[in-house]
Amino acid sequence: FVPGPHRLNVSSEGYDMYAETIDLAPGSQEVVVRFKEVRLDERVDVVHKHGVGSCRGRLFATTAGLSYAGDKAGHSFEASFASLEPLEVDYLKKNLRVKAKGGKTWNFTSDSADALLAFQKAVEKARARM
Numbered sequence: 001f002v003p004g005p006h007r008l009n010v011s012s013e014g015y016d017m018y019a020e021t022i023d024l025a026p027g028s029q030e031v032v033v034r035f036k037e038v039r040l041d042e043r044v045d046v047v048h049k050h051g052v053g054s055c056r057g058r059l060f061a062t063t064a065g066l067s068y069a070g071d072k073a074g075h076s077f078e079a080s081f082a083s084l085e086p087l088e089v090d091y092l093k094k095n096l097r098v099k100a101k102g103g104k105t106w107n108f109t110s111d112s113a114d115a116l117l118a119f120q121k122a123v124e125k126a127r128a129r130m
Helices: 113-129
Strands: 004-010 018-024 041-049 052-061 066-069 077-079 088-090 095-099 105-109
Touching: 018 066, 018 077, 018 113, 041 066, 041 113, 052 113
Parallel strands: none
Antiparallel strands: 004 018, 041 052, 041 105, 052 066, 066 077, 088 095, 095 105
């Protein structure tokens, strides 16, 4: 390495990213980094809207990603955040849109647009920190 200022960027899944400029001197140095854990444990009862029909279930969000547990066989799914675009809420239509990057889209509704919005905000806030 070359002595002088260097930018240190460290990340680990499930933790806040850490960045700092450090001034390296000749010889060996010890750098200590403490991560802040990102916590995410959200859920919302939803109706999954299909092209024809719908099913009821619960949408979960943890630092591992999203999962949907539906009341109809074959309608449940799990997806990592890396595979998903940002969640979108259409408040007036009470719709939460979940879209896989370059792929499938899932639309969910709820009796409460506020519940969908709170879920989306909590997920996107945690995603920004990971």
